[in-house]
């Protein structure tokens with residue numbers, strides 16, 4: 001399992017994998033070429049490969065004094081193999097390296113990922129977020 005920074009040539013693979021995240025919400029942007037391209041250019045996208053195939057991806061965004069996980073996805077055929085856990089471990093390291101001490105993740109209710117994030121050591125913030133009428137959980141971890 002190899003985790004590395006994404007390069008412009010990875011855009012197509014990343015778009016394929018982020019399509020798995022698609023929800024029918026107005027302005028759902030996380031699987032769009034525009035957003036993925038910008039995040040790769042900013043050095044905010046990382047991916048996991050197994051045998052040369054992209055099986056997982058994570059992207060980050062810095063807002064004020066906090067680091068946010070913007071995207072997190074593992075392909076269906078490689079879920080529950082520890083790829084997501086490895087990506088979260090990397091997120092903690094990345095946050096620390098950038099000298100932030102709070103890591104946050106947001107996740108639409110539809111994804112049903114509460115147990116996953118709690119098991120990774122995040123706390124669930126009390127107040128949900130709302131994006132175009134769709135609620136999302138807000139998770140936080142102190143680094």
Ligand SMILES: CC(C)(COP(=O)(O)OP(=O)(O)OC[C@H]1O[C@@H](n2cnc3c(N)ncnc32)[C@H](O)[C@@H]1OP(=O)(O)O)[C@@H](O)C(=O)NCCC(=O)NCCS
Pocket residue numbers: 020021071072073074075078079080081082083084085086106107108111112113114115116119
């Ligand atoms: C959520 C996700 C990133 C987890 O990645 P993963 O590689 O499957 O996670 P791991 O293998 O490291 O799993 C760690 C544990 O969490 C559990 N888990 C994984 N996905 C889960 C989910 N959606 N809900 C609850 N528990 C989950 C696993 O069963 C595993 O426990 P186990 O070791 O007892 O089997 C992945 O399932 C995924 O991409 N899901 C679809 C997209 C999505 O929901 N992304 C999050 C958007 S914010």
